[in-house]
Amino acid sequence: xxxxFDAVIVGAGHNGLAAAATLAKAGQRVVVLExxxxxxxxxxxxxxxxxxxxxxxxxxxxxxQPAVKKALGIDPPLAAGRLDTLVLAEGGGEPVRYxxxxxEGVGEADRRAYAVxxxxxxxxSRLLWRWLNRVPPRPGGESRDSRRLLRMAVxxxxxxxxxxxxxxxxxxxxxxxxxxxxFASEALRAGLCLDAVLGSHAGPRSPNTVMTSxxxxxxxxxxxxxxxxxxGAVANAMLKAARDTGADVRTGSxxxxxxxxxxxxxxxELAGGDTIASYTVxxxxxxxxxxxxxxxxxxFEAGFVRRAANIxxxxxxxKLHLALDGLPDVPGLDTGDLGQxxxxxxxxxxxxxxxxxxxxxxxxxxxxxxxSIPSVHDExxxxxxxxxxxxxxxxxxxxxxxGWSNAAKxxxxxxxxxTLERYLPxxxxxIVEGELLTPVDLEREFGMTGGHWHHAExxxxxxxxxxxxxxxxxxxxxxxxxxxxxxxxxxxGGVTGAAGYNAARSIIDRDAGR
Amino acid sequence: MSGRQVAQGRLVTPFYSRQRELDTVNRWxxxxxxTVADEFYCSELEYFAIRNAxxxxxxxxxxxxxxxxxxxxxxxxxxxTRDMTRVPVGRVAYAVWCNDSGQVIDDGTIFRLGELDYRxxxxxxxxxxxxxxxxxxxxxxxxxxxxxxxxxxxxPTSYATLDRMGLxxxxxxxxxxxxxxxxxxxxxxxxRTGFTGDLGYEVWLPPQVAERFWDELFAAxxxxxxxxxxxxxxxxxxxxxxxxxxxxxxxxxxxxxRPGRTRSPLELGMEWLVDFGxxxxxxxxxxxxxxxxxxxxxxxxxxxxxxxxxxxxYIFAKPKGGEQIGFVTSAAWSPVCKQNVALGTVNARYxxxxxxxxxxxxxxxxxxxxxxxxxxxxxDGPFWDPPRRRATPPGPY
Numbered sequence: 016x017x018x019x020f021d022a023v024i025v026g027a028g029h030n031g032l033a034a035a036a037t038l039a040k041a042g043q044r045v046v047v048l049e050x051x052x053x054x055x056x057x058x059x060x061x062x063x064x065x066x067x068x069x070x071x072x073x074x075x076x077x078x079x080q081p082a083v084k085k086a087l088g089i090d091p092p093l094a095a096g097r098l099d100t101l102v103l104a105e106g107g108g109e110p111v112r113y114x115x116x117x118x119e120g121v122g123e124a125d126r127r128a129y130a131v132x133x134x135x136x137x138x139x140s141r142l143l144w145r146w147l148n149r150v151p152p153r154p155g156g157e158s159r160d161s162r163r164l165l166r167m168a169v170x171x172x173x174x175x176x177x178x179x180x181x182x183x184x185x186x187x188x189x190x191x192x193x194x195x196x197x198f199a200s201e202a203l204r205a206g207l208c209l210d211a212v213l214g215s216h217a218g219p220r221s222p223n224t225v226m227t228s229x230x231x232x233x234x235x236x237x238x239x240x241x242x243x244x245x246x247g248a249v250a251n252a253m254l255k256a257a258r259d260t261g262a263d264v265r266t267g268s269x270x271x272x273x274x275x276x277x278x279x280x281x282x283x284e285l286a287g288g289d290t291i292a293s294y295t296v297x298x299x300x301x302x303x304x305x306x307x308x309x310x311x312x313x314x315f316e317a318g319f320v321r322r323a324a325n326i327x328x329x330x331x332x333x334k335l336h337l338a339l340d341g342l343p344d345v346p347g348l349d350t351g352d353l354g355q356x357x358x359x360x361x362x363x364x365x366x367x368x369x370x371x372x373x374x375x376x377x378x379x380x381x382x383x384x385x386x387s388i389p390s391v392h393d394e395x396x397x398x399x400x401x402x403x404x405x406x407x408x409x410x411x412x413x414x415x416x417x418g419w420s421n422a423a424k425x426x427x428x429x430x431x432x433x434t435l436e437r438y439l440p441x442x443x444x445x446i447v448e449g450e451l452l453t454p455v456d457l458e459r460e461f462g463m464t465g466g467h468w469h470h471a472e473x474x475x476x477x478x479x480x481x482x483x484x485x486x487x488x489x490x491x492x493x494x495x496x497x498x499x500x501x502x503x504x505x506x507x508g509g510v511t512g513a514a515g516y517n518a519a520r521s522i523i524d525r526d527a528g529r
Numbered sequence: 530m531s532g533r534q535v536a537q538g539r540l541v542t543p544f545y546s547r548q549r550e551l552d553t554v555n556r557w558x559x560x561x562x563x564t565v566a567d568e569f570y571c572s573e574l575e576y577f578a579i580r581n582a583x584x585x586x587x588x589x590x591x592x593x594x595x596x597x598x599x600x601x602x603x604x605x606x607x608x609x610t611r612d613m614t615r616v617p618v619g620r621v622a623y624a625v626w627c628n629d630s631g632q633v634i635d636d637g638t639i640f641r642l643g644e645l646d647y648r649x650x651x652x653x654x655x656x657x658x659x660x661x662x663x664x665x666x667x668x669x670x671x672x673x674x675x676x677x678x679x680x681x682x683x684x685p686t687s688y689a690t691l692d693r694m695g696l697x698x699x700x701x702x703x704x705x706x707x708x709x710x711x712x713x714x715x716x717x718x719x720x721r722t723g724f725t726g727d728l729g730y731e732v733w734l735p736p737q738v739a740e741r742f743w744d745e746l747f748a749a750x751x752x753x754x755x756x757x758x759x760x761x762x763x764x765x766x767x768x769x770x771x772x773x774x775x776x777x778x779x780x781x782x783x784x785x786x787r788p789g790r791t792r793s794p795l796e797l798g799m800e801w802l803v804d805f806g807x808x809x810x811x812x813x814x815x816x817x818x819x820x821x822x823x824x825x826x827x828x829x830x831x832x833x834x835x836x837x838x839x840x841x842x843y844i845f846a847k848p849k850g851g852e853q854i855g856f857v858t859s860a861a862w863s864p865v866c867k868q869n870v871a872l873g874t875v876n877a878r879y880x881x882x883x884x885x886x887x888x889x890x891x892x893x894x895x896x897x898x899x900x901x902x903x904x905x906x907x908x909d910g911p912f913w914d915p916p917r918r919r920a921t922p923p924g925p926y
Binding site for chain 1: 812
C-alpha cells in the first residue's frame with residue numbers, strides 16, 4: 016500500500032527539518048526523507064579521521080534566526096559563544112581582533128570608527144533581515160504584495176533620512192570601498208572583506224558585497240558561536256523538534272524522483288522503487304537538482320527551465336579538515352586565542368588577488384581562510400590532548416581547469432598547508448591526518464549543485480523576489496505541489512532556518528486560504 | 530588578409546535565376562536575409578493567378594527547423610498548445626506556441642515526416658526558444674532553412690499543373706496531408722498546404738533539384754495559366770483567407786518590449802488550437818488562468834461597408850462619441866469576394882460575431898484627406914473559403 020502524507024520533504028538538511036517541525040506543529044502529517052545516514056545536510060558533524068570529528072559543512076553558528084528558534088522551541092547547546100575574530104599576522108605576532116561591537120589591536124581612530132561602523136551595520140542588517148524573515152512580496156502582484164512592498168519602503172524610511180540614504184548607497188556598493196572609507200588598518204579591512212565574500216563567487220571589489228556582508232551578520236541572530244558537538248547539534252535540535260511535533264524523519268531513504276502526474280506533483284519515488292503519495296512536496300535540495308534531476312525539465316514550462324538552468328551556483332570555497340596531535344605554539348597567540356575565529360587575510364588586495372585566478376578556473380596561489388579549532392572549547396571532537404582544525408579555504412572554483420584530479424587536489428592541499436604554516440607556525444608538524452573537500456567533493460557529499468553552500472549565488476539578481484529565479488521566488492514553483500525549502504530559496508544559505516521555516520509558513524498560509 | 534571570405538549582402542534562393550528571367554519590374558525586398566520579389570510584372574494579375582489559375586510562390590526563406598530524436602513527439606507536444614500526439618505520420622498540423630505567460634511567440638505548420646521526425650515552418654526564427662525547450666528531451670533541433678528549397682503552388686489549376694508534370698499521385702492528398710514523391714532521382718515532399726485559402730500545394734525539395742523542378746513545373750503549366758507571384762499578391766490572398774501574419778496581426782512575444790502588447794492564442798481566435806486536456810505545455814498555466822479570468826483582446830474579421838480599405842484604422846463601438854476599442858491590423862479590398870475586408874483587434878468585451886462596429890477610414894483624393902466612419906460587421910471564419918479548397922480529388926479545372 017502506498018503511504019500518504021500531507022507533505023513530503025526531500026532532504027533533512029537543517030532547513031528541511033525546520034520546515035517539517037513547522038508543518039507538523041500546524042497539524043500536518045509530514046515525512047522527511049534523507050538519503051544520508053544522518054540528518055543535517057551540510058549542518059553536520061562527522062568523523063574524518065579515526066577519533067576526530069568535525070563540522071563537515073558549516074563551521075560557525077551566527078545566523079540562526081531568533082524567530083525560528085522561538086517557533087521551533089530550540090536552543091542548541093553551545094561549546095563557546097561570543098567569539099572574537101582574529102586576523103592573523105604572518106609569522107605569528109599580535110593579531111587584530113574584532114567582535115560584533117569592538118575592535119582591538121588597531122589605532123584609536125579605527126577603534127572608534129569600528130564601534131560606529133559595527134553599530135550601523137547591525138542596524139542595516141536588522142532591517143535587511145526583517146525582509147529576509149518574511150515571504151518576499153511579488154512586485155506587481157496582488158494588493159497584499161503592494162502592502163508588503165510599502166512596508167519595506169516604510170521600514171527603510173524609518174531609519175531616518177541620513178541612515179536611509181546611507182543604506183541605499185551601501186546596499187549596492189562593494190565592501191572594499193566601504194572598509195577603505197572607514198578604517199586605516201589593513202588587517203581590519205582585510206578581515207571585514209573576507210567576511211563579506213565567504214561562500215561567494217566574489218572578491219571584495221565585486222559589487223554588492225556590502226549586501227552579502229549584511230546578510231552574513233544575520234540581523235538579530237546571536238553572535239558568533241560554536242555549537243557543542245559541532246554543527247550536527249543544531250540539526251539534532253531541529254530533528255528533536257520535528258519528531259516531538261509528530262514528523263516522521265527517515266534517514267537512509269533516498270528519493271529517486273519527485274513524481275508528476277497530470278501536470279502536478281503527486282508524491283515521490285524512493286530509490287528502492289517505493290512511492291509515497293502527497294500533493295505537497297518540499298525540496299530541501301538545491302533548485303537545479305530539484306528541477307533537472309528530481310522532477311525533470313520536461314515537467315516545467317520552457318521559460319522557467321531556462322531561468323532554472325541560468326541560476327548561478329558554482330561554488331568557490333573548499334573545506335579543509337586537519338587532525339592535530341596538539342596545538343601549535345604560535346608566538347603572540349595563547350590557547351584561548353586559538354579557540355577564536357582565525358582569519359588568514361593579509362590585506363583587502365590580497366583577498367581580491369586570491370579571487371582573480373578563480374575567475375579563470377584556477378585556484379588561489381595564496382588562498383584566504385576562515386579557520387576554526389573547535390576542539391579548544393569542545394573536547395568531544397578529538398582524542399584527549401589532540402585537536403581538530405577546520406577551515407573554509409578560498410578560492411577553489413568548482414569548474415577547475417582540467418578538473419579536480421587527485422593531483423590537483425594534492426597541489427591545492429599543499430598550497431593550503433604552506434599558507435597555514437606561514438600564519439600558524441608549527442602547525443604542519445602537528446598534523447596527523449587531513450581531508451580537503453573541494454566544491455566537487457562538497458557537491459558529492461551534500462548533493463548541492465556546484466558545491467555552492469548557498470545553493471545559488473547570493474547576488475541581487477538571485478535575491479529577495481528573484482531568488483532563486485522568477486517563478487519560484489515564494490517557495491512555490493510553477494509546478495503545482497512542488498515547493499523549495501532549502502538554501503536556494505529565499506533568503507539564502509547559512510544555518511539560518513529561515514528558508515525552511517518560511518516555506519512551511521507559506522504552505523500553512525496557502526492551506527488557510529490566506 | 531585572411532583567405533576566408535564572409536558572404537555579404539542578401540542571399541538568393543535556389544529559384545532566383547529563374548525568377549530573375551521572369552522579372553519585368555525589378556521590385557525586390559528582403560525577407561529573412563533573402564532577396565524576394567514584391568511582384569514580377571503586376572501584383573493584381575499575379576493575384577488573379579492565385580484565384581483563377583496556378584500561382585507559384587518561392588517560400589524558401591520561410592523558417593524551417595527539423596526536429597528529430599526519440600523524444601521528438603513529446604518535445605513537440607510540450608512546445609505547442611494543441612495535442613500533437615493525434616497528428617499521425619504524413620499529416621501537417623497548424624499550431625501556435627507560447628511562452629510561459631501564454632503569449633504567442635509564433636504560429637506555423639508542423640510536418641510529421643516520420644514517427645520521430647518533424648519539420649516546423651514559421652514566419653520568424655526561433656532557434657533559441659526551440660533549444661531552450663529541448664532541455665530534458667532527447668531531441669535534435671536543426672535549422673534547415675537553407676537546406677530545403679520550397680515552392681507554394683496555389684490556385685484552382687494547381688493540381689492540373691502537377692498532374693501534367695507527372696505528379697498525379699498528389700491528387701489523393703487531403704488538405705494538411707503530405708507525401709514523399711520521387712523527382713529527378715531524389716525524394717521530395719509535397720503537402721496540400723498553403724497560405725492562400727485555395728486549392729494548393731507546397732513542395733519541399735533539395736536545392737540541387739530546385740531549378741529543374743521549376744523548369745518542369747513551368748513547362749507543365751503553360752496551358753493551366755501558371756505564373757510566378759511576389760509577396761504583394763500573396764498578402765492580399767492571405768487576408769482574404771483570414772490568416773494571421775506575425776509582426777502584422779500579432780507581435781511575437783519574444784520580440785515585445787512593452788507589457789500588454791502581446792496576444793494569447795485565446796485572444797487571436799485560436800482557442801480550437803489550445804488543448805487543456807494536455808497536462809503540460811508551454812503557457813498552459815497562464816492560459817488556464819486567462820480562461821477563468823477572461824481575455825483582454827479579441828481578434829475580429831470585419832466586413833466593412835464601402836470600398837476604401839480600412840488600412841491602419843481605429844475601431845469604435847459607436848459611430849459617434851464612442852470610445853476607441855481597437856484597431857485594424859490588415860485590410861484590403863477583396864477582388865474575389867467583392868468585399869472590403871479587414872482583420873483587427875478589439876477589446877474582448879466587443880466584437881462578437883454579427884456585431885456592428887465602426888472603423889475610422891482616412892483616404893486621400895488628389896492630396897486632400899477625407900475621413901469616413903464606416904460600419905464594420907464582425908464575421909465568422911475566412912472571407913474566402915471555396916469548396917475546391919477541400920475537394921479531394923481536386924476538380925479538373
